[in-house]
Amino acid sequence: MDFHSTDQRCREDRRRTGNLPVISGDDASFAPLCATPLRRLGEPYGHIDLRPCPLVRYVLTLAIINFVREQGMPIVWTQSDHSAPFGGVMLKKFPTIQEDKYLWKDQPSFELYDKMLQPKEGEYRVVKHKYDAFFETDLDSILRNNRIKTIIIVGTATNVCCESTARSGFFRDYQVAFPSDCNASFDEGMHQASLKTIDMFFGRVMTSEELLEEMRNELGRNDRVAAE
Numbered sequence: 001m002d003f004h005s006t007d008q009r010c011r012e013d014r015r016r017t018g019n020l021p022v023i024s025g026d027d028a029s030f031a032p033l034c035a036t037p038l039r040r041l042g043e044p045y046g047h048i049d050l051r052p053c054p055l056v057r058y059v060l061t062l063a064i065i066n067f068v069r070e071q072g073m074p075i076v077w078t079q080s081d082h083s084a085p086f087g088g089v090m091l092k093k094f095p096t097i098q099e100d101k102y103l104w105k106d107q108p109s110f111e112l113y114d115k116m117l118q119p120k121e122g123e124y125r126v127v128k129h130k131y132d133a134f135f136e137t138d139l140d141s142i143l144r145n146n147r148i149k150t151i152i153i154v155g156t157a158t159n160v161c162c163e164s165t166a167r168s169g170f171f172r173d174y175q176v177a178f179p180s181d182c183n184a185s186f187d188e189g190m191h192q193a194s195l196k197t198i199d200m201f202f203g204r205v206m207t208s209e210e211l212l213e214e215m216r217n218e219l220g221r222n223d224r225v226a227a228e
Contacts, residue, residue, distance in 0.1 A: 058116065060179070060181050060182050060208040061154045061179075061182040061208070062117060063208060063212065064152065064154065064179065064182060064208055064211065064212065065117060067212055067215070068152075069120070071219065074123070074124060074142070074146045074148065075119070075123045075124065076123070076124045076125075076126055076133075076139065076142060076143075077112070077119045077123060077124065077125050077126070078125070078126045078127070078128050078133045078139075078155075078161075079110060079111075079112065079125065079126075079127050079128070080103045080110070080127075080128055080129075080161075081103065081104060081105040081110060081127050081128070081129055082097050082102075082103045082104065082129060083101070083103075083104035083105055084098065086129035087129065088129075088130075090130070105127070124142050126138060126139050126142070130164075131160050131161045131164040131165075132161075132164040132165055132167075132168045133161070133164075133165040133168070134165060134168040134169065134172065135168065140172060143174065148174070149174065149175055150174065150175040150176075150177055151169050151174050151175070151176055151177070152177045152178075152179065152211065153165055153166050153169070153176065153177070153178050153179075153183070153203075154179060154182040154183060155182075155183060155184075156183070156184045156185065157183075157184065157185040157186060157190075158183040158184060158185040158190070158191045158194045158195070159185050159187070159190040159191060159193065159194040160185075162178070162183050162194070163194045163197070163198060166178055166198050166202050166203050167198075167202050169202075169203075170201075170202040170203060175203070175204075176198070176202055176203025176204065177203065177204055177206065177211055178195070178198050178199070178203050178204065178205045178206075179205075179206060179207060179208045179211050180195050180205050180206065180207055181207050181208050182208050183195075
């Protein structure tokens with residue numbers, strides 16, 4: 001998969017729609033948001049098989065998380081609890097969630113994958129019952145109390161939890177940064193369609209390398225302004 005060719009198409013679409021970069025000016029307040037933590041890449045994941053998701057995307061996500069930790073920025077981890085009655089109609093659409101109690105609180109599938117990066121003390125955890133991490137959770141309050149303007153969304157699946165959260169964040173007037181190589185899906189066509197939709201209407205799609213470079217530049221600019 002050529003991530004750069006995808007981002008080039010997104011940049012061309014952005015010029016046509018007038019979608020400006022979200023990380024600029026006085027908006028250097030970032031919060032990485034793991035819309036659904038990359039907890040089972042390379043393994044079956046309940047009713048959906050995430051094994052096609054390339055593990056390299058998790059490695060690139062580590063670079064972003066480690067960078068923001070160094071800067072003392074807030075990180076929000078999410079966990080999905082689709083147990084009854086919270087799962088609602090999702091339990092009808094995906095009966096295996098109901099039958100196997102998959103992604104139910106207090107079940108092994110609810111826990112973060114222990115072979116991957118774990119939240120540190122002081123980092124936030126949000127339990128969500130739907131795909132959207134904002135829906136009926138404390139996420140909006142956490143972000144606003146930390147004066148966050150830009151959210152960085154990473155996780156799985158691109159076209160489900162991650163896109164749902166990106167849309168919801170945009171509707172709440174957050175600027176959305178969506179690293180193309182730090183989000184993954186079980187279907188490459190759906191992944192590509194979501195990237196194009198998000199970049200055109202709900203945020204900005206870029207590579208993790210481009211995101212880190214822009215963050216470093218913006219933080220450096222703020223340091224220079226503060227020193228004057």
